[in-house]
Amino acid sequence: MKYIYLFIGFLSLILGVIGIFLPVLPTTPFLLLSAALFFRSSPRAYDWLLAHKYLGPYIRSFREDRMIPLRAKIVSISLLWLTALHCAVLLFESWWLRIGMVVMAICVTAYILSFKTRRSTE
CATH class of the missing domain: 4.10.860 (DNA Excision Repair, Uvrb; Chain A)
Known part of the structure; x- marks a missing residue:
């Protein structure tokens, strides 16, 4: 099950990044889904995502206080x-x-x- 979560997490991450450039595709839900799936499947991928230079602060900010820059x-x-x-x-x-x-x-x-x-x- 861990590998399925990891696979869907990376798929969701790709869709979230694409959503940055295609406004019809929602970015935030896909990034939050990726974080949740990585949390369940791979601490290394979860830590990488939250430490990411661009996506990490955005995810942490939204997750902690539901704010968008x-x-x-x-x-x-x-x-x-x-x-x-x-x-x-x-x-x-x-x-x-x-x-x-x-x-x-x-x-x-x-x-x-x-x-x-x-x-x-x-």
């Missing part, structure tokens, strides 16, 4: 809307897909904004 909020919401509007205006021909994309962007924006904001980088 201001810069991460700005970047994720900006990329989300850039992608959503691009799809709605240029790619989708159907009106229901366009409306669905905008509604999804509104929901994801509200979800991101529902978390407290960490203003300082520690």
